[in-house]
Amino acid sequence: MLAGLPDRNPSLFRRVGLPLGDPSACIGLPSGNKIRIVRDLEMDRVQAVGSDTGDDSVAIELGTVFCPADFTPIDGELSADRDTATAQAVAACLLKEGVSRVRCDRTLPMVYAYHVAAAGIEVDYDDELGVVDRRVKTEAEITSLRQAQHVTEQVMLQICRRIATASVDDDGHLIDEAYLLTSERLRAFAARLFMDRGFTMSHGAIVASAPDSADCHHAGTGPLSTGVPIIVDLFPRDESTRYNGDCTRTVVHGTISEELARMHAAVAASKAAGEAELVPGGTGDAVHRAVLSSLEASGYESHRGELTDEPSIQHGTGHGIGLDVHEPILLDEGGGELLAGEVFTVEPGLYGRRTGGMRLEDMLVVTENGPENLNDLPLDLDWT
Template sequence: MTASILAGYADKNASLFRRLQVPLGDPAAWFEIHGHTVALVRDLEMDRVRQRSNADHVTCPAEHEPSLGLSADRETATAQAAVQLLRSKRVEQIKVDRSLPYIFAWHLQQAEIELIYDEHLGVLDRRVKTDHEIEHLCSAQAVTEEVMRMLCERIANASADAKGQLCVAGEVLTSESMRTLAALEFLKRGFSMGHGAIVATAPDVADCHHSGSGPLYTERPVIVDLFPRDEATRYNGDCTRTVVHGQASDTVKSMHAAVVAAKAAAEKVLVAGNLASEVQRATEDVLIQHGYPVSRGTVTDHPSIQHGTGHGIGLDVHEPILLDHGGGELLEGEVFTVEPGLYGRSDGGVRIEDMLVVTEGTPRNLNQLPSGLDWST
């Protein structure tokens, strides 16, 4: 018979957490055997896993001790117990995912249990979100937008000193201080910024993933990209807006218009059954038609296209699949970011990012915020 295993640490492995529903900091494993599910966890975690997961059976390593005993090392002991459990079920082959720790693979191989790699295990089931998961993402995005509005309005309503630097109450606004503010505001709301945040302007923003550094200036676009995690549900928000203090230049206005048009084109083809590559092609075609070149992997002085249209999102900020060249079929219930952008050293960058749910028709947008450049109140 063939079984499947997911193993590791549920506080780091989102696929394992999704099954256990407890962010365990100790090694654990999840099995599907003959249509039944088994959770193998530390003994003191058994009750929590019973209460939160839908496992048919919850067990611990001590209940599957080999003849020579279990190792004092927890990872080794859990891998040993996994072997004993599978032997007791007469399992000779087992499907494994891309994240299986080698310590489990080694012990399984030593027991002459054949490993069968399944590239979709732990991935395909996470791509299509349940209604409950979409609710979690919607809530996370709403909080992300609260803090986004706060940051964009703070930048837009600041004063400019003689050097053009933005100031509030005599303090110069910097990329660093704005990220600190975001972290504090998210902390108040039960969110964390484990992956950081982006508050970037020219010239740093020419590198689309540069987090930003130094003072913010009037009339220069500032990209604010926030992607926090809700610590209660472990689902992520992800939203980007671009704000200009004062008057945006004609160049920046043109960049913004192109990005808005590209985003609309992407959303039009973000439909179940279409290909992710079609979404990327729609985005890229619009930006190219507006006169912007593709420059992936190379930072440019003048505005250029540097990345794909978006990515899946859920328990991880970046999840398969990508809305990019070579991307496969879109599934109803998938959730993606759609985030076209343009970047250059001279004029800065513009990016707009929303989170959308794939349907058989018009995608459901989980964002409410406006996407203009002027955030002054």
């Protein structure tokens, strides 16, 4: 059983079939039948959704559609509150079907757990429910991710070129259209570009330079300068499919110093080393260790959780991606077995207060024939 708001819960969205903003639930019965409970106003739309993949060979059968009023709760009256009414209906449905025990995922709201338990039905927590089945992507899902990454790269190209071709004022700050070019202005510019393409930056974006980029997740603030690395990390959502893009490039306006060139070469080499380990039966741990070994061989140290003045390794190598930007499993220490059809980002980086940060990120599919890269943009620092 999964329940909540499909608009906010990707696992539930995948089973209901639409990103509804009202309380909904999906129940898989021991018989194999599946039931979707949604608001009465949404029943026709939800019933019209046949499968969530468009590929009959791998489609998830979404099941029969009901509304809360189709089930009589224990006390005989549905609450006027939609969340409570849906939870009551779920409990009544389970009783009607003779269910005495249900498995629920990590996202289950308390209102559902309470009403199901109050009906005398045992609630079990399944850590893998809604996780394992989303790891291996269907061809339709990979197509959606490929398209999301393609649009992400279109916007990335415009951002990097705008930085690279800006003018410079007497203080070394970048000037564009007579205005200071700032992290904030570029993020707003990216948001508009994505909006025009039917995408949203629901989690924001990163346009960061030193010293902000010493913190790998700092969004960046203030004017951008010539001669320093500027990390651009874009991770928008395609509103037509709900799948995410995620791409990072680093751009340097003007002269690229020998030190920055060395950092860039080390990050690019480590990325290639990690990608070579993206094979079915390999592990996320092995991918990360290949990246770590490569960066250490280039002379850089790991200081996770500790901001440093000199460039150092600050984070794991990557993560699964799909309906969420960050999905299990991680390409990091202890990362588990890789499965054919999983999609990951590989994003090694180096970060220091003095030099600024350097990160490169692509999206790849794990296949029996080796990793398939969904990116086309070059990894260069110079975007003129």
